[in-house]
Amino acid sequence: MSQEREMITGIDVPIYLQYKFTAGTAPARFLSQVKKGVLTGQRCPGCGNVYCPPRGSCAACGLPTEEEVVLSDKATVQSFTIVAIPIPNNPIQPPYIIANLVPDGSNLSFIHLMSECVNEEVHIGQRVQALWKSEEEWDYAMDNIRYFKPIDEADVPVERIGHMPVTGWED
Amino acid sequence: MPPPEVLSQAFELGFTYTRSTGPVVGRFLTELRDRKIVGIQGSDGRVIVPPMEYDPVTAEELSEFVEVGQQGEIVSFAWVKEPRDAHPFDQPFAWAMIKLDGADVAMIHCVSAAAESDITTGARVQAVWAEQTVGFITDIRCFELV
Numbered sequence: 001m002s003q004e005r006e007m008i009t010g011i012d013v014p015i016y017l018q019y020k021f022t023a024g025t026a027p028a029r030f031l032s033q034v035k036k037g038v039l040t041g042q043r044c045p046g047c048g049n050v051y052c053p054p055r056g057s058c059a060a061c062g063l064p065t066e067e068e069v070v071l072s073d074k075a076t077v078q079s080f081t082i083v084a085i086p087i088p089n090n091p092i093q094p095p096y097i098i099a100n101l102v103p104d105g106s107n108l109s110f111i112h113l114m115s116e117c118v119n120e121e122v123h124i125g126q127r128v129q130a131l132w133k134s135e136e137e138w139d140y141a142m143d144n145i146r147y148f149k150p151i152d153e154a155d156v157p158v159e160r161i162g163h164m165p166v167t168g169w170e171d
Numbered sequence: 172m173p174p175p176e177v178l179s180q181a182f183e184l185g186f187t188y189t190r191s192t193g194p195v196v197g198r199f200l201t202e203l204r205d206r207k208i209v210g211i212q213g214s215d216g217r218v219i220v221p222p223m224e225y226d227p228v229t230a231e232e233l234s235e236f237v238e239v240g241q242q243g244e245i246v247s248f249a250w251v252k253e254p255r256d257a258h259p260f261d262q263p264f265a266w267a268m269i270k271l272d273g274a275d276v277a278m279i280h281c282v283s284a285a286a287e288s289d290i291t292t293g294a295r296v297q298a299v300w301a302e303q304t305v306g307f308i309t310d311i312r313c314f315e316l317v
Contacts, residue, residue, distance in 0.1 A: 005201075005204070007197055007198070007201050008192055008197045008200040008201045008204065008306035009191060009192055009197050010189055010190060010191050010192060011189070011190055011192060011200070011306075011307060012187075012188075012189050013188050013189070013190055014185060014186060014187045014188055015185070015186045015188065016183055016184070016185045016186075017183065017184040017185070018181065018182075018183050018256075019181070019182040019183070019184065020179060020180070020181055020182070021179060021180055021181075021182040022177065022178070022179040023177075023178040023179065027178075028176060028177065028178040031178055032176065032178075088187055089185075140178055
């Protein structure tokens with residue numbers, strides 16, 4: 001064995017998986033609306049739940065969800081986590097908040113970033129609103145919304161999270 | 172609702188793994204860097220290539236490294252008609268189980284050949300080294316028919 005060079009003790013074995021992702025009917029419709037700066041969901045004709053982002057069917061009833069519903073860009077924090085560990089290739093520097101947010105008018109949450117907030121003060125039931133990129137930058141992408149930031153509205157009680165009308169607290 | 176556009180885009184998911192080799196695979200890779208192929212002797216006298224850390228029969232730790240030949244014979248093979256991006260060749264080639272001279276088990280590697288019909292089980296092959304060796308399995312660029 002060679003004495004002048006060091007023994008191999010570790011190797012790099014990266015794996016890169018290349019996909020072609022096709023959105024499908026309901027997510028494509030959703031993204032077309034997001035490109036216009038509008039959040040939409042789809043309502044189940046059986047249970048009445050509104051899904052955002054829509055998948056085209058109701059997971060509970062198994063029925064197709066064809067009715068499009070325009071939602072608010074105000075939302076309620078359903079749950080959240082403070083990310084403390086950096087993720088390779090992710091430009092966002094920790095600590096930051098990833099939250100399950102239920103937009104007004106929807107019954108189910110999606111995941112997005114929270115910012116302009118004091119991390120330690122973020123809480124379930126907190127009211128937030130989307131901060132959109134400038135209109136010229138809108139694309140078929142959820143990051144048309146840079147993040148959600150807290151707004152000065154009363155917290156939503158836990159039992160009402162996921163049951164707010166599209167008008168929010170204003171009804 | 173009007174029918175939506177079909178939205179589709181490329182998406183890459185990457186896992187930047189690094190692995191510790193341990194002393195046995197580390198020795199194998201270090202020897203490859205020096206253009207040598209080593210196996211390890213098991214309790215039943217068999218020479219196992221690539222070397223393994225523990226005896227397949229007794230589970231005892233193994234340490235008896237044995238250099239094996241750079242020629243061997245094809246035990247079985249699969250011809251790849253349409254290589255993919257991650258494959259070692261752009262043109263058709265074979266993955267093969269190769270029993271090196273002095274070894275008692277076959278090792279998988281690639282065989283470069285002009286046509287599928289050139290390759291048979293039992294065919295003799297010879298290791299071809301990369302121009303620069305770094306201590307990785309690809310230091311053996313491929314095997315070629317003798």
